Amino acid sequence: MSAQIDISGNTRFSEDDVLRRIEQAVLDHRLAPGTKLKEVQLANLFGVKRGLIRKVLTRLAHSRLVEQTPNRGARVAKPSVKEGQDLFATRRVIESAILEALIAKADETDLQQITKMLELEHETYLQGDSERALKLSIDFHRQLAQLAGNSVLEEYLNDIIRRTPLVILAHLGADDENRCRNQEHEAIVDAIAKRDIKTAKRVMNQHLLHIESKIRHKPDEPKSDLATLLRLQTDGDAA
Amino acid sequence: MSAQIDISGNTRFSEDDVLRRIEQAVLDHRLAPGTKLKEVQLANLFGVKRGLIRKVLTRLAHSRLVEQTPNRGARVAKPSVKEGQDLFATRRVIESAILEALIAKADETDLQQITKMLELEHETYLQGDSERALKLSIDFHRQLAQLAGNSVLEEYLNDIIRRTPLVILAHLGADDENRCRNQEHEAIVDAIAKRDIKTAKRVMNQHLLHIESKIRHKPDEPKSDLATLLRLQTDGDAA
DNA sequence: TAATCAGTTATTGTTAACAATCTGATATTC
DNA sequence: GAATATCAGATTGTTAACAATAACTGATTA
Known part of the structure; x- marks a missing residue:
C-alpha cells in the first residue's frame, strides 16, 4: 500500500x-x-x-x-445514532439511483465486469480470507457506482462508505454476518442483467436494511490505544 | 455578514x-x-x-x-458539462428523497413555516429586490431539506447548491428566468400540504429540469479580475 | 473528601524566514 | 523566424521557533 x-x-x-x-x-x-x-x-x-x-x-x-x-x-x-440512521437512509436513496442509472446504460462489457467481480468475491470468501472478502464486498458497491457513470453519485456513495464503519459496531453477530452476503449481491446482478429496475432496487434495499439492522449504540468502548495506532504503521512496512 | x-x-x-x-x-x-x-x-x-x-x-x-x-x-x-449534468441528476434524486422524508414527518408547525417562507419570497420578488429574492428562492430548497430531518441529505443538497453556480451560466435568459419560479414553489408546497408524494416529486422534478435546461458551455469567459475580487471585500465593509 | 488554586507540562496554533518551483522575458543558436 | 537556453521575479511549499491554550499534578483549605 x-x-x-x-x-x-x-x-x-x-x-x-x-x-x-x-x-x-x-x-x-x-x-x-x-x-x-x-x-x-x-x-x-x-x-x-x-x-x-x-x-x-x-x-x-x-x-x-x-x-x-x-x-x-x-x-x-x-456520529450519533441518529446520524447513523440518516447515513443509511441516504445510502438507500443513492444506491437506488445508481442502479437506475446503471441499468439504463450498462452494456455487455459492464455486465461481464460485474459478474467477474461477483465471482472473485465468492471465491475469496470460500478460500477463507475474510478480511479480503470484506474489502471485495465493499468494492462491489463501489464498482456499481463507478459503472453507473454519475461522478457525483459515486462521490457520495464513497463518502457514505467511509463514514459507515464509525456507525456500525464491529463484530456483533457471527463472523459471516459482518459482510455483505454474496447471494444478495448475486440477486442484484441478476436483476441488473435482466434490466429489472424494480427488482434490483428492492433487493438492494433489503440488502442495505439487513446491514443497517446491526447499528447499535456502543456498549463499552474498548478504547483503542497507542498500540492500535502502532499496528497501523507496522502493518505495511515490508521494506 | x-x-x-x-x-x-x-x-x-x-x-x-x-x-x-x-x-x-x-x-x-x-x-x-x-x-x-x-x-x-x-x-x-x-x-x-x-x-x-x-x-x-x-x-x-x-x-x-x-x-x-x-x-x-x-x-x-x-466543472465539465458532464459533471454539471451529474450534479443536477443527483440533485433530482436528493430533492425527491427530501420530499418523501418531509411529507412523512411534517406537522402543522412545519407547514406554517414553509408557507411563511413562500410568502416572504413572493413579496420580496414583487418589491423588485431580485438579488434577495434569488437568495430566498435558494433558501426555500434549503429549508425543505432542513425540515425533512435527514442531516446527510441536507448536507448533500447544500453541497450541490454551492457547486451549482459554477455550472450554470450567469444571466443567459431574461432576468426572471434566473431564479426559481415562485409558482412552482407554490405547487410544491401545495402537494406537501396534501401529503401527495407523487405530485410533489413530479413538480419538483419539472422545476429542477427547468433550471437545468439553462446549462451551457460558457461561450467566452469575461475573466473576472482583481477588481471583482476587490468588490468581494468592499462589499460588506460597512464598519 | 471535595473543591479551589497555582504552577508545570503537554498540546495545539501562528508566524516569519527560508527553500523549491514555476512563469515569463530576453538572449542565443540553428 | 523558430526552437532552445538562461536568468530574474513571482508564487507556492516547508520548516523550526515561538505563542497561546489546555491538561495535569499536587498542595491547600473548608
Missing part, C-alpha cells in the same frame, strides 16, 4: 499516504470512534513533520471522519 | 469569515470559474496572514469549489 523507500531504507510517507492509512484504519475498525489523534504522536509514527499531519487531520475533518475542536485537537468522529 | 472590528477600527476576518466570503462570491457569480486565486493577493485583500488563506483554499478545494494543482496554486473550479 503505497509509500516510497529512500536511500537509507526508511519508509517515506506522502500526505496522501498518511491520509489513506488513517482512512483504512477506520474502515478496518482498528481506529475506534473517539480516539484522540495527537499531532506529534502521529508525526512520529509516520516519520513526517507535524505540519503534514495537521493538513491531513483537516482533510479528514472535512470528510467527517475526524472531529476537530479548537485548541483541543482532533478525535476520530463519533 | 460577520467579521469583527478591532480597536483601531480595522475589519478582522476569521478563517470562517474568509471562507464564507469566497463561497458567497461564487454563489453570486462574482468569482468566475477558472479565476486564479493567489495567496498573497487574497491575504492582502482580507488583511490576514497567508497561512490562513492557505487553509481556506484547502477547505474550498475539498468541497470542490476550488481546484488546487501542486506548485501552481488554486483556481475557482471549472
Whole structure:
C-alpha cells in the first residue's frame, strides 16, 4: 500500500499516504470512534513533520471522519445514532439511483465486469480470507457506482462508505454476518442483467436494511490505544 | 455578514469569515470559474496572514469549489458539462428523497413555516429586490431539506447548491428566468400540504429540469479580475 | 473528601524566514 | 523566424521557533 523507500531504507510517507492509512484504519475498525489523534504522536509514527499531519487531520475533518475542536485537537468522529440512521437512509436513496442509472446504460462489457467481480468475491470468501472478502464486498458497491457513470453519485456513495464503519459496531453477530452476503449481491446482478429496475432496487434495499439492522449504540468502548495506532504503521512496512 | 472590528477600527476576518466570503462570491457569480486565486493577493485583500488563506483554499478545494494543482496554486473550479449534468441528476434524486422524508414527518408547525417562507419570497420578488429574492428562492430548497430531518441529505443538497453556480451560466435568459419560479414553489408546497408524494416529486422534478435546461458551455469567459475580487471585500465593509 | 488554586507540562496554533518551483522575458543558436 | 537556453521575479511549499491554550499534578483549605 503505497509509500516510497529512500536511500537509507526508511519508509517515506506522502500526505496522501498518511491520509489513506488513517482512512483504512477506520474502515478496518482498528481506529475506534473517539480516539484522540495527537499531532506529534502521529508525526512520529509516520516519520513526517507535524505540519503534514495537521493538513491531513483537516482533510479528514472535512470528510467527517475526524472531529476537530479548537485548541483541543482532533478525535476520530463519533456520529450519533441518529446520524447513523440518516447515513443509511441516504445510502438507500443513492444506491437506488445508481442502479437506475446503471441499468439504463450498462452494456455487455459492464455486465461481464460485474459478474467477474461477483465471482472473485465468492471465491475469496470460500478460500477463507475474510478480511479480503470484506474489502471485495465493499468494492462491489463501489464498482456499481463507478459503472453507473454519475461522478457525483459515486462521490457520495464513497463518502457514505467511509463514514459507515464509525456507525456500525464491529463484530456483533457471527463472523459471516459482518459482510455483505454474496447471494444478495448475486440477486442484484441478476436483476441488473435482466434490466429489472424494480427488482434490483428492492433487493438492494433489503440488502442495505439487513446491514443497517446491526447499528447499535456502543456498549463499552474498548478504547483503542497507542498500540492500535502502532499496528497501523507496522502493518505495511515490508521494506 | 460577520467579521469583527478591532480597536483601531480595522475589519478582522476569521478563517470562517474568509471562507464564507469566497463561497458567497461564487454563489453570486462574482468569482468566475477558472479565476486564479493567489495567496498573497487574497491575504492582502482580507488583511490576514497567508497561512490562513492557505487553509481556506484547502477547505474550498475539498468541497470542490476550488481546484488546487501542486506548485501552481488554486483556481475557482471549472466543472465539465458532464459533471454539471451529474450534479443536477443527483440533485433530482436528493430533492425527491427530501420530499418523501418531509411529507412523512411534517406537522402543522412545519407547514406554517414553509408557507411563511413562500410568502416572504413572493413579496420580496414583487418589491423588485431580485438579488434577495434569488437568495430566498435558494433558501426555500434549503429549508425543505432542513425540515425533512435527514442531516446527510441536507448536507448533500447544500453541497450541490454551492457547486451549482459554477455550472450554470450567469444571466443567459431574461432576468426572471434566473431564479426559481415562485409558482412552482407554490405547487410544491401545495402537494406537501396534501401529503401527495407523487405530485410533489413530479413538480419538483419539472422545476429542477427547468433550471437545468439553462446549462451551457460558457461561450467566452469575461475573466473576472482583481477588481471583482476587490468588490468581494468592499462589499460588506460597512464598519 | 471535595473543591479551589497555582504552577508545570503537554498540546495545539501562528508566524516569519527560508527553500523549491514555476512563469515569463530576453538572449542565443540553428 | 523558430526552437532552445538562461536568468530574474513571482508564487507556492516547508520548516523550526515561538505563542497561546489546555491538561495535569499536587498542595491547600473548608
